[in-house]
Amino acid sequence: MINCAIVGLGRWGRHLAEAARGQAHLKITRAVETDIDNAQAFCAEHQLELTDNLNNVLGDRAIDAVLLATPHSQHLNQVIVSAAAGKQIFCEKPLALRRDHAERMFGACRDAGVVLAVGHNRRFWPSMQALREITASGELGTILHIEGHNSNENSEKITAGWRLSPAESPGGGLTGAGLHVLDAFVSLLGPVRQVYARFNSRDGGPPPRDSSVLALDFVNGVTGTLATVRATPFYWRVHVFATKGSAEVLDEATLVLRKSGCAAKTINYPRIDVLSAELNAFADTVERKLPFPARETEVLATLSAFEAALESMESGHPVVCDGG
Incomplete structure (x- = not known):
C-alpha cells in the first residue's frame, strides 16, 4: 500500500481525495492545507490527519508519496523538496508554465529515484x-x-x-x-x-x-x-x-x-472513474515500474x-x- 498525503484541498484536491477512496494500492492518510478552518470538516469526514506545513509531511517516514493539487506557481519548489525527501510525486497539471522549470522538476525526481507523474486526466x-x-x-x-x-x-x-x-x-x-x-x-x-x-x-x-x-x-x-x-x-x-x-x-x-x-x-x-484510473496508473508506476501515460518528453513538448x-x-x- 502506498501511503499518501494530499497537498491542497481546494476543489480539485478534494476530487482527488474522493477518487482515492477504495483504491487497492494507494491510500491518502494525511493532508496539507493552509486554510485549516475550511479543511477541518473534510479531513474529519475522510479520516485525514491535517497540517498546514508541507515539511511536516515530508519528515514523516510513514508517507510514501505526495499528491500535489496546488497552484502551479508552487510546483517547482514543492516537487524539488518532495523529491529530496524521497517521496513519490503525483502533480496536477499544469506542471509548470515554463519548460525549463519542468525540466528541473523531472531532473530532481530522476536524481532522487522517485516518480513524477503529471495529472493530464x-x-x-x-x-x-x-x-x-x-x-x-x-x-x-x-x-x-x-x-x-x-x-x-x-x-x-x-x-x-x-x-x-x-x-x-x-x-x-x-x-x-x-x-x-x-x-x-x-x-x-x-x-x-x-x-x-x-x-x-x-x-x-x-x-x-x-x-x-x-x-x-x-x-x-x-x-x-x-x-x-x-x-x-x-x-x-x-x-x-x-x-x-x-x-x-x-x-x-x-x-x-x-x-x-x-x-x-x-x-x-x-464510462469509468477517470480520476481513480489516473491514481491507479500512478500506483502502477510506483509499484510495478510501468511507464506513466503522460511521459516526460510529452509533458515537455x-x-x-x-x-x-x-x-x-x-x-x-x-x-x-x-x-x-
Missing part, C-alpha cells in the same frame, strides 16, 4: 484512448489536420483566488481547460513546431470572460487549430482528419468515426507549445517552439 478517457489507437494504427490514412476545443463554465463561479491572476493564468482558459487539448494533440501527433496564438478578453471580470485561439504546425507536417472559452457550458472536441477518414471525440465516452464512402459511425464506450502560445499572444506573431 483526459488521457484516461476511454474515447481518447480509442482515438490514439485509431490514429496510430494507420486506419485513417495519412493524418493531415487536427482540431480541438475545450471549454467549461467553471470560470463563472470564480470571483476571487489565484486562477484570476494573469501571472497564474496568463493564457486565460488555455492555462486550464485548453491545456488538456494541447496535451491530447501532443499525445496523438508528437511535438509542435510553431504556434500562432491570439487571446481576447471581453472584460476584466470577475468572472473572467475570454477566449484563446491557436494555429499550430506540428513537427511531422500536420496542421492544427485549438480554441477555448472560459465562460460557456462544457464542450470538448478533438477531431483528427486524414486521407481515408476522420475520427472525432466529443466527450469521455463518445467517438464519431467517418470513412470515405461510409455513413458516420458513433461509438459509445463504457506540451509546455514548449504552451510557452510559444503565450509569447505569440504577446507579440502578435508566430513563434517557433523551444525543442529543448
Whole structure:
C-alpha cells in the first residue's frame, strides 16, 4: 500500500481525495492545507490527519508519496523538496508554465529515484484512448489536420483566488481547460513546431470572460487549430482528419468515426472513474515500474507549445517552439 498525503484541498484536491477512496494500492492518510478552518470538516469526514506545513509531511517516514493539487506557481519548489525527501510525486497539471522549470522538476525526481507523474486526466478517457489507437494504427490514412476545443463554465463561479491572476493564468482558459487539448494533440501527433496564438478578453471580470485561439504546425507536417472559452457550458472536441477518414471525440465516452464512402459511425464506450484510473496508473508506476501515460518528453513538448502560445499572444506573431 502506498501511503499518501494530499497537498491542497481546494476543489480539485478534494476530487482527488474522493477518487482515492477504495483504491487497492494507494491510500491518502494525511493532508496539507493552509486554510485549516475550511479543511477541518473534510479531513474529519475522510479520516485525514491535517497540517498546514508541507515539511511536516515530508519528515514523516510513514508517507510514501505526495499528491500535489496546488497552484502551479508552487510546483517547482514543492516537487524539488518532495523529491529530496524521497517521496513519490503525483502533480496536477499544469506542471509548470515554463519548460525549463519542468525540466528541473523531472531532473530532481530522476536524481532522487522517485516518480513524477503529471495529472493530464483526459488521457484516461476511454474515447481518447480509442482515438490514439485509431490514429496510430494507420486506419485513417495519412493524418493531415487536427482540431480541438475545450471549454467549461467553471470560470463563472470564480470571483476571487489565484486562477484570476494573469501571472497564474496568463493564457486565460488555455492555462486550464485548453491545456488538456494541447496535451491530447501532443499525445496523438508528437511535438509542435510553431504556434500562432491570439487571446481576447471581453472584460476584466470577475468572472473572467475570454477566449484563446491557436494555429499550430506540428513537427511531422500536420496542421492544427485549438480554441477555448472560459465562460460557456462544457464542450470538448478533438477531431483528427486524414486521407481515408476522420475520427472525432466529443466527450469521455463518445467517438464519431467517418470513412470515405461510409455513413458516420458513433461509438459509445463504457464510462469509468477517470480520476481513480489516473491514481491507479500512478500506483502502477510506483509499484510495478510501468511507464506513466503522460511521459516526460510529452509533458515537455506540451509546455514548449504552451510557452510559444503565450509569447505569440504577446507579440502578435508566430513563434517557433523551444525543442529543448
